[in-house]
Amino acid sequence: MKLRYFVAIIGFLTTTLIYSQDKQITLEEIWSGAFRTEGMQALHSMNNGTQYSVLNYNRQNGTSTIDIYDYKTLKKVKTLVSSEDISELRGFFDYTFSKDESKVVLTTNEIPVYRRSALGEYYVYDINTKQLTKVSDQMVQEPTLSPDGTKIAYGYENNLYIKDLSSGKVKQITNDGEKNKIINGITDWVYEEEFSFVRAFDWNADSNLIAFIRFDESEVPEFSMDVYGSNLYQTQQVFKYPKAGEKNSKVSLHLYDLQAGKLQELKVDKTYDDFYIPRLKWTNDANVLSAQYMNRHQNELDLWFINTKTNASDLVLAEKDDAYIDVTFNLTFLKDNSFIWTSEKDGFNHIYHYDKSGKLINQVTDGNWEVTDYYGFNEKANTIYFQSTENGSINRDVYSVKLNGKNKTQLTKTEGTNSASFSADFTYFINTHSSATTPYEYTLHDSKNGNLVKGIKDNDRLAQKVGDYVTSKKEFSTINVNGNDLNMWMIKPADFDKSKQYPLFMYQYSGPGSQQVANRWNGANDYWYQMLAQQGYIVVCIDGRGTGFKGADFKKVTQKELGKYEVEDQIEAAKKLGSLPYIDASRIGIWGWSYGGFMSSNALFKGNDVFKMAIAVAPVTSWRFYDTIYTERYMTTPDENPSGYDDNSPINHVDKLKGDFLLIHGTGDDNVHVQNTMRMVEALIQADKQFEWMIYPDKNHGIYGGNTRLHLYKKMTNFIHKTLGDKTEDNKKEEKEPSKIKG
Template sequence: MKSKQLLILFFLSCFSLVAQQKLTVEEIYTGAFRAQGMDELQALKNTNQYTVLNFDRSARSMQIDLYDYATLKKVATLIDTKDFSELADGIDSYTFSSDEKQILIANNTNQIYRHSFTADFFLYTIATKQLTKVLTQVQEPTFSPDGTKIAFAKENNLFIYNIASKKTTQITTDGKKNSIINGITDWVYEEEFAFVRAFDWSADSKKLAYIRFDETEVPEFSMNIFKKDLYPTVETFKYPKAGEKNALVSLFLYDVNNNATKPVNLGNYNDFYIARMKWTNDANVLSAQVLNRHQDNLDLLFIDGTTAAAKVVLNEKDNAYVDVTDNLTFLKDNSFIWTSEKDGFNHIYWYDKTGKLKSQVTKGNWEVTAYYGLDEKTKTVFYQSTENGSTVRDIYKIGLDGKKKVKLSEKNGTNGAIFSPNFQYFINTFSNATTPPTYTLNSASSGKVVQPIVDNTALTEKLKKYDLPTKEFFELTTEKGNKLNAWMIKPKDFDANKKYPVFMYQYSGPGSQQVANDWLDTNDYWFMMLSQQGYITVCVDGRGTGFKGAAFKKCTQKQLGKLEVEDQIDAAKVIGNYSYVDKTRIGIFGWSYGGFMSSNCILKGSDVFKMAIAVAPVTNWRFYDSIYTERYLQTPQENANGYDDNSPINFVSKLKGNYLLIHGSADDNVHVQNSMQMIEALVQANKQFDWAIYPDKNHGIYGGKTRIQLFNKMTAFIKEKL
């Protein structure tokens, strides 16, 4: 009888071994585990409805479908590409006119940099179902509020297209590549202030405000583009590195009726940034956020649309830097909502139209992470925050006076929201480390689920056969007493009596977060694949990362890479002392800022780390752009030690372990120059290392089979060296 039971147990164990399917790089990086979502979801403003861009696989067509918030039922298909041969290539994106009767549809999109692109644009009138191609390969076309015109940029100049007459008026004529840009941001603004459209319509559609960039004195950067041609071509663009000259910015008001342009007087400022610009609800008042070069002083200006005179209505100062806010929202009386870290944590404030504080809406030792809007009828503010811990996100509502706060999200993890125009409902997006994204319709008064929308059950079922481990979240305390958020992924068959190698992953940049209780990203599947091969993966968010208050985030000021590297080394020492860890086999990996960090760790922590992989790393902050670098380090002229003491290029003689350096040759962001100079420094220090350059690949290093080859390379390196 006993032998029969043993036989059954043997067969069951064999079955479980067969049942657990192994992850592969090929599956992971071809999107086999992509979660279902609601693509291009947009809440309409005039009706209690929303739209989603759907794809019909059988018909090979795309639809912009209209849904009712209250019932989730599809009300109509606004447009189906199968009815229009002009849209055979599909819909890349779409925007509504203010009255939501017309749609601008983009296709044939050509990417420029991270956010910028040119595309062909079609005007679609919903009532008549008429589609007309109106613009070819332009940037940022934007309806006037009255829906009669479209402003757009092309080849560094601004234009206005009149929908009725089909005539185009050119506003600027001095636009020229690598010299003058009108209405579109330059490279460094786009990358670091994260916006492209530098023009905006006044509420009455009579004026267009725009920023002009004079790049004439900005130094140029050149990259070889190899392709398969006999001779490479050279791409040259303006790139201000730390301490070098920035573009000179100026602000203009264009009067549509008079075809006249007036400059805004910003003569009080020198070497400054216009980090944001938008019209208020008063058609004659423009707002602009002006930052000094150190980015520790921000003025919110109100500009008179008639005289172009500017006055400061709000000022923010900080010993480190002031974060630019995207939450500036004007109410009907032109009072406004503003978010600020001035009390040590990011919170919501309400000011009157003169800049006088009316109330601090939220308070506490936690961060507001998203502002969703204000229901002016009930004077209720809706927001997302870290009130229940820095690794989770919850949704709340609160009175404009800071009273009657109600938690609207129920599940523990990461909650996001898109509210209906009347604030009666919201679509709640939820995920955590064990639950793929779910979309539900919720009541905005109570937070209760009204109806499920998308649940990703198919993905959950698909993953069962892989029997994946889970992320374990914990707080790691270093010997110095620093408490740091962390997660760990152990092999599914983890045995506490064994000794495991540890592969650490981090990013570590200012205000960033990698330790968050949300659904797996693509790299998480790779870490789980490594766990199936006997590795423990650990991620630690050190000092300088975000969502734990301004003091924690800004303590790395003027010395990027000092405390962050110290924390990764100290965390590795703590982990190395766990009974189930082989402290002689600890590796570290990072991309971009994370590559800067992993490079520093293998050098400054040469007795702790056995191996490191650095992808697209900054190796010397002198090579990186002005806005990002100077925000945290000031200029090299002012803070030479802050640059040099923590740049890995200066510490190559310390290399003992195994180092893999990877870069794309056409990286417009972190230039391959960083790796080339690092390679030369290592060569001259007579250090052996591995490296790979990916021709014509940008900072993301992707395209075709690139990611598969890259992650197979890194996997092989880990298995050989760790």
């Protein structure tokens, strides 16, 4: 076996390992927030380019403030808004400026709808007049100020409304909205979940036109979930959820003219049979709207420019891929309406510059690495700023490059994960850095060369606190599996003794384009892994084929066969690790959540001679149960690819179960429905297979709230100890002296 190590440099934590670590991490501490990091909340660069704003919350008196800071000095200049000065508000927890920063929308109360959507109570605060205007007496969605700051648009009960902030008059611009039938300007469930946006309307630059997507979900099948609550009778949540192969919402593009009071449908010069509109965005021309249309297989993406004055439409860019195309938010229009675009068309995700007619001017970045974020274009310096994996796929660095692709400069100097927030004029950027050994730190840098200007905020207190606990370094390496060098991290017990044998506990997610092996600071699960390591386990995570940031071929190899190559990689990796002298090959377990639960189930069933146990939390058990956009992107439809759906779904391999299996799900999971677990349970019962399971009433895909997370992790920890832990002295004695059975 070949293991190549590029072990992370250990700083503060290594020294404390030797001298002072003695406290044990507990689940109670992890889930009480004892290891929470400090950050900069709601950071916004002011238009003047010399100042930025952040949201500060005073826990003692419950007040919120938007405070302005100077980039050069990092000193607080003033408090722009304070809830203490506004009698109508007790506090607010988010804010959004108008384009000219004369007004700000304050979020005071929100009720979650799905993963990204919420119903909320919002106010508009006029910074000059100090006047406060409530957006609506109702709980509304996605309030968005017009660019000139005179009006605000929002969604309510599937219709769109516009409020004039001077007169207070409200205009309802659509009237056909109806629950589970028609939605105007707000995405349906599957668009929100899989295309990652909720607000499906946009103001033009002149504040006189609103474009929006209309969703007709009348023919989309309904899914229902019992909500048990605390009343005598349960209620039901019924919503439209298109499972793979079923009907989607019929989408159409519409325009409302505020001056004419006229509503019209916008059409493009191409007939689409079954399609998506995953993005819409106005260009810098107030009359030209861009819209992206995508076929149902998601391997063809068209970018249209629609002239709303003449109703003419131009297809400016058409991309095709043998597998699928990822939709991004990176489309950026320059002053001449040429545009920046990112694409994987050369095998890695890179930046491209096109003229306004869609003719390629040049490929801005290239190489066997991925652009992972696009930060913006500095017109004066003719420079693009971006984040990439050029310094290794587990790391992130910030770079600048000229629009013509020349003079690429690395702006961040510290290895790990770096991300930037640039000032409005691109003079400065605030860098957020962390690594496996360094908690989040925020520093100010010169955007010309990346030189450090000043430190802003760090988490040294947390680093010192963690230093008091028994922890181990996270060792990064690659492991050669099935002909590929796969990224891996490993955590060993602090008192690791290579002459002993340890049980192995593997974690993975493995979904297309995902990444779990990354050089960044701890999340809550990392502290859990540290706790398990100190209790005698070696914990490992491996990103197999199908995961991201190593090129399109590596990511898209799983196309039409989700769960085949990814599972093969986890099984083979477990075998290789099990051959190490310090790992007990008879005690190997695996766990995962969501796609990871799909994977851990498959690994236990298909790798029944390798894995002794598995935990599956909120797993997909058959891709036939999951939504259209995600599933068909990778699998096409069940009618087109029945073997792809069935051959690698764990529900069809329950007869292979030999080890210990713990299945966990929340009944209020609107994403991966508890149906997945119920059908798996029935299959296991009919196959006469024993297993354990846990149901969390009314909990969604995240399974949290109150004491829930602590209970969940206690449940999983106990199961790990029971199935992988050391045999008790009684058991050892019993093995040597088997009990006699009286007949």
